[in-house]
Amino acid sequence: MIKLICVGKLKEKYLSDLVNDYYKRINKYHKFEIIELKDSNIKDEKNEIEKFINNKDFIVTLEIEGEKLNSIELSKKIDNWLMNYSNITFIIGGSDGIDKSILEKSNYRLSFSNLTFPHGLFRGMLLEQIYRSFKILNNETYHK
Numbered sequence: 001m002i003k004l005i006c007v008g009k010l011k012e013k014y015l016s017d018l019v020n021d022y023y024k025r026i027n028k029y030h031k032f033e034i035i036e037l038k039d040s041n042i043k044d045e046k047n048e049i050e051k052f053i054n055n056k057d058f059i060v061t062l063e064i065e066g067e068k069l070n071s072i073e074l075s076k077k078i079d080n081w082l083m084n085y086s087n088i089t090f091i092i093g094g095s096d097g098i099d100k101s102i103l104e105k106s107n108y109r110l111s112f113s114n115l116t117f118p119h120g121l122f123r124g125m126l127l128e129q130i131y132r133s134f135k136i137l138n139n140e141t142y143h144k
Contacts, residue, residue: 001030001031001032001033001087001088002026002030002031002032002033002082002087002088002089002090002130003033003035003052003057003087003088003089003090004032004033004034004035004089004090004091004092004123004126004127005035005037005049005052005053005089005090005091005092006034006035006036006037006091006092006119006123007037007038007039007045007048007049007092007093007094007119008036008037008038008039008094008095008120009036009038010036010120010123012120015121015123015124018124018127019034019120019123019124019127022124022128022130022131023127025131026127026131026134029131029134030082030134032130035052037049037094039094039095040094042093042094042096042097042098042099043099045093045094045096045098045099046102049091049098049099049102050102052089053089053091053105054087056085056086056087057085057086057087057088057089058081058084058085058088058089058107058108059089059091059102059105059106059107059108060081060088060090060091060106060107060108060109060110061090061091061093061098061102061103061106061108061109061110062090062091062092062093062110062111062112062122062126063097063103063109063110063111064111064113064114064116065109065111066108066109066110067108067109067110067111069110071129071132071133072136074110075132075133075134075136075137077108078130078133078134078137079133079137081108090110090126090130091106092119092122092123092126094119095119112125112126112129
C-alpha cells in the first residue's frame with residue numbers, strides 16, 4: 001500500500017477535485033490511501049502522524065532540503081521501494097514543517113523544488129507524480 005499522510009485539510013474545491021482525480025487514477029495501479037490530519041502545532045502533529053506509521057513502512061518525507069529527482073528517477077525509486085517494503089508512506093508536514101523525531105524516521109527525503117508551495121497544491125503535484133510514475137513503470141503514454 002502507498003499512504004500519504006498530510007497535515008491540513010483541503011479547503012478549495014478545485015484542489016479537492018484535483019486530488020480526488022489523481023487518487024482514483026493511482027488506485028487503478030496500486031492501493032493508495034490519503035490520511036488528512038488537523039493542522040495544529042508541530043508536537044501534536046507528530047503524535048498524530050505516529051499513529052499512522054509503523055516500523056515496516058518505507059517513510060518518505062517531503063522537504064525542501066531533500067533530494068531532487070526527475071519523474072523517471074522517482075518512478076524507479078517507487079518501483080524499488082514497492083519491491084522491498086509492504087508500505088510506502090509519504091509525509092507532507094504542516095505549516096511549521098515536520099517534527100524532528102519524524103524526520104529521523106525518514107528513509108528518504110524528497111524535494112520537488114527550493115520553492116515553497118501551498119500545501120493543497122503540493123498535494124496535487126505529489127499525487128500527479130505518483131500517477132506519472134505508474135504510467136512510466138507500465139510503459140504507458142502520458143509522461144512525455
